[in-house]
Amino acid sequence: EDQVTQSPEALRLQEGESSSLNCSYTVSGLRGLFWYRQDPGKGPEFLFTLYSAGEEKEKERLKATLTKKESFLHITAPKPEDSATYLCAVPEVGETSGSRLTFGEGTQLTVNP
């Protein structure tokens, strides 16, 4: 059974203090790893998809990287508006695309001004 584990559960940073969030997974053949951002009371918003070890993608202050066992979401010089819960997910067994995702429980990021 595919498992997705995110750490830490919660992270508090000062504005400008860079850090990383971790997503480790156990899947029988990676078919993509997805990162989403979720604001309180809102639906998850798609950020990145990574497909192969060594791949990196960037968006503003966020950079996602992928190895064979885990993915990192690096946040450089964060701002208070980056505060949100960050979710990672992998497609379920038998899926070759982003459908039917198995989600981790998320990392709740708070950036203080």
Place this chain on the structure above:
Amino acid sequence: DADVTQTPRNRITKTGKRIMLECSQTKGHDRMYWYRQDPGLGLRLIYYSFDVKDINKGEISDGYSVSRQAQAKFSLSLESAIPNQTALYFCATSDNPGNTIYFGEGSWLTVV
């Protein structure tokens, strides 16, 4: 306007009542999903539909049913609501075959 619209956004219902959550999308996607989110348990798939004639159970389908009325409409029903179905419910869509799932704003359901 949102691409994936859920109604109602908030609902309080009593144990044993039937409740329907509706979802409509303007993205033109074939695939639609219902997820449930609980604190500490993350997002879990309830049902999914790859086209109007294709309905499949997800991880936690017991106590739920769905109807795909059209390509753009996918509703979730709780035939006899119970308190542990209190949760935040999300409808979502994706291309066929797509690699991104787009979520609605969510429907808060409280069963008392």
